[in-house]
Amino acid sequence: MKPKFRQLPTRMLLVCALAAAFPASQLTAETCISPYIKSLSKPETVMYLWALPATPSQGEDFLAVIDVNLASATYGKILKKIPVGSKGNEAHHIGYTDDRTKLWAASLNSDRFFIFDVATDPMSPKLIKVIDNVPKITGLSGPHTPYAIPGRILVSMASGPDGTGPGGLAEFTNDGRFIASHAATNHPYETVIKPEFNRMITSAWFPQKTWMLPFDKWDPSTWSNPNTLLVWDLKERKIVQTLVASDAVMLAARWMLKPGAKYGYNISSAGNSIWMFKMEDDGNFSYKKAADTGPNCSPADLRQSPDDKFLYVSCFVGSEIQAWDISDPEQIKLHDTIQGVVQPNMMHVTYDGRRLYFTNSAISSIDYSPRYSMQLVQIGRDGRMKLDPNFKIDFAKAPDGPARPHDMLLN
Amino acid sequence: MVRQFASAVLCLYMSAAPPLFAAGAPPEPAVSANPNLSVIARAPDFALRDTKGSTVRLSDYRGRVVLLAFVFTTCPGVCPLISRQMSALQAGLKEAGLFGRQANLVSVTVDPETDTAKVLAEYAQKFGADPAGWRFLRETPAKTQPVLKAYDEWTKLLPKGELDHPARVYLIDQKGNIREIYSLAFFNEKQALIDIRTVLAESAPQ
Numbered sequence: 001m002k003p004k005f006r007q008l009p010t011r012m013l014l015v016c017a018l019a020a021a022f023p024a025s026q027l028t029a030e031t032c033i034s035p036y037i038k039s040l041s042k043p044e045t046v047m048y049l050w051a052l053p054a055t056p057s058q059g060e061d062f063l064a065v066i067d068v069n070l071a072s073a074t075y076g077k078i079l080k081k082i083p084v085g086s087k088g089n090e091a092h093h094i095g096y097t098d099d100r101t102k103l104w105a106a107s108l109n110s111d112r113f114f115i116f117d118v119a120t121d122p123m124s125p126k127l128i129k130v131i132d133n134v135p136k137i138t139g140l141s142g143p144h145t146p147y148a149i150p151g152r153i154l155v156s157m158a159s160g161p162d163g164t165g166p167g168g169l170a171e172f173t174n175d176g177r178f179i180a181s182h183a184a185t186n187h188p189y190e191t192v193i194k195p196e197f198n199r200m201i202t203s204a205w206f207p208q209k210t211w212m213l214p215f216d217k218w219d220p221s222t223w224s225n226p227n228t229l230l231v232w233d234l235k236e237r238k239i240v241q242t243l244v245a246s247d248a249v250m251l252a253a254r255w256m257l258k259p260g261a262k263y264g265y266n267i268s269s270a271g272n273s274i275w276m277f278k279m280e281d282d283g284n285f286s287y288k289k290a291a292d293t294g295p296n297c298s299p300a301d302l303r304q305s306p307d308d309k310f311l312y313v314s315c316f317v318g319s320e321i322q323a324w325d326i327s328d329p330e331q332i333k334l335h336d337t338i339q340g341v342v343q344p345n346m347m348h349v350t351y352d353g354r355r356l357y358f359t360n361s362a363i364s365s366i367d368y369s370p371r372y373s374m375q376l377v378q379i380g381r382d383g384r385m386k387l388d389p390n391f392k393i394d395f396a397k398a399p400d401g402p403a404r405p406h407d408m409l410l411n
Numbered sequence: 412m413v414r415q416f417a418s419a420v421l422c423l424y425m426s427a428a429p430p431l432f433a434a435g436a437p438p439e440p441a442v443s444a445n446p447n448l449s450v451i452a453r454a455p456d457f458a459l460r461d462t463k464g465s466t467v468r469l470s471d472y473r474g475r476v477v478l479l480a481f482v483f484t485t486c487p488g489v490c491p492l493i494s495r496q497m498s499a500l501q502a503g504l505k506e507a508g509l510f511g512r513q514a515n516l517v518s519v520t521v522d523p524e525t526d527t528a529k530v531l532a533e534y535a536q537k538f539g540a541d542p543a544g545w546r547f548l549r550e551t552p553a554k555t556q557p558v559l560k561a562y563d564e565w566t567k568l569l570p571k572g573e574l575d576h577p578a579r580v581y582l583i584d585q586k587g588n589i590r591e592i593y594s595l596a597f598f599n600e601k602q603a604l605i606d607i608r609t610v611l612a613e614s615a616p617q
Binding site for chain 1: 441452565
């Protein structure tokens with residue numbers, strides 16, 4: 001006799017699986033991390049911050065452990081800094097492995113990866129591996145964002161092995177063994193995956209040699225297709241469509257979180273704009289400008305609320321954080337702003353959508369203010385934002401020297 | 412100068428911008444007919460007992476493809492779903508004439524204390540597992556632990572008494588290499604069947 005479940009259509013099983021992966025109707029979810037990572041389902045207690053000294057020669061890049069437990073006596077304080085044993089790495093983005101036991105920290109300039117064990121003692125991560133000679137191993141340079149896929153890490157790499165030309169994606173096991181590289185036609189910045197559609201999108205910025213020069217020496221003529229997003233067949237690791245914008249430097253990209261949501265957005269830093277990508281019924285993607293962020297914004301990061309109702313944009317030059325109402329996906333509206341925050345850059349929204357942490361260093365060659373800090377925005381249920389006066393970590397006046405704070409993860 | 416950062420980059424870029432172009436037609440969503448199945452790592456060998464007490468080694472399956480899942484019977488979330496999907500995969504493999512002879516399913520419990528041989532056998536029966544090609548394995552906790560560690564698996568007791576573990580399934584080729592790792596939450600048995608066929612085709616006579 002055939003078991004009854006055999007008659008369940010696959011679609012129904014998939015819906016069940018997705019429901020298990022995205023509980024509580026997506027009203028709470030840790031946003032802007034890989035869907036393969038188990039989401040936090042309770043308030044954060046600790047933050048990991050990947051940072052570097054304000055002047056690289058003054059010390060080693062480090063992972064900072066910050067107390068973000070409201071009930072703690074040391075709330076809002078740096079509990080410890082874990083130096084990585086080398087200088088000048090240009091600490092940038094970090095990512096968890098799929099099982100949340102390891103944290104990969106990528107270095108823009110040295111190409112090194114630092115792997116931390118964050119499971120044995122979450123309050124005291126341990127550096128367990130350093131991967132050197134990455135261009136030689138992968139044929140790629142300028143690692144940007146480590147992104148979890150099952151049992152592996154996929155890293156968007158900006159350029160070829162000498163820091164010029166198109167980059168690609170480098171694939172490693174969670175413990176750092178190289179598997180394969182996948183060539184891109186631009187300079188991959190970030191990777192976002194929608195597993196149920198077998199689709200991966202990578203955004204694009206510029207090659208490593210560019211950001212290692214002073215800003216006035218940047219030469220966009222050396223960039224390959226920085227106005228494009230690439231759509232990949234995830235399983236095949238093959239580019240199946242190139243989405244072309246009239247704006248350039250397409251940084252952060254976000255799929256909407258609801259299972260089955262076929263659209264998302266990305267920011268254009270050079271174009272001061274938000275773009276919308278959408279998988280149409282025929283499987284092809286459409287791509288169009290969704291909004292202008294204002295002429296002096298220079299969007300640096302894009303985050304989303306767990307309920308797919310709001311986007312948050314940090315204006316690196318415009319010194320403001322914008323909240324966009326995306327309830328109507330095709331007609332997004334500026335909903336609220338916080339102004340007067342100096343060169344805001346990376347953001348991180350909590351699982352409940354109620355708090356947004358932000359830092360204010362981009363990369364050493366373009367930071368224009370030394371007033372480095374981490375601050376916190378409280379978000380109301382109506383999506384309105386308010387700067388929290390009780391949370392500010394001043395990295396400009398750190399006892400052991402000023403530091404540039406960049407990417408954050410919560411645990 | 413900094414205030415003009417965005418407009419400066421835009422102007423510089425536009426002078427070198429490539430022509431606008433958009434093209435390409437992706438294949439059918441959700442599954443891929445030509446999966447990239449790079450060798451990820453060597454699959455660690457193990458020796459565990461099945462529900463009848465017979466020792467089963469991974470290396471016993473050399474020459475065949477194995478889909479290896481780590482599950483536990485009291486799992487409230489994705490484990491029952493993956494077992495259902497593996498049941499559907501079993502049907503697909505039988506239909507293709509691959510079940511047992513060329514492709515095998517193996518489910519290992521990560522909770523051997525709760526999942527006795529009897530409990531695991533009942534669980535297997537519930538999902539229609541045909542022992543000719545789908546076996547459920549368990550061992551003592553002491554002997555299970557090294558296997559879990561070798562596969563970067565672990566268990567953690569959550570405050571409410573639930574067991575947490577990495578939700579993964581491994582595709583192992585005829586030579587004992589891991590060729591794909593699936594997330595239980597996004598496992599698609601149709602894709603798994605394509606992947607198994609793809610790996611098997613590598614050693615098929617030309």
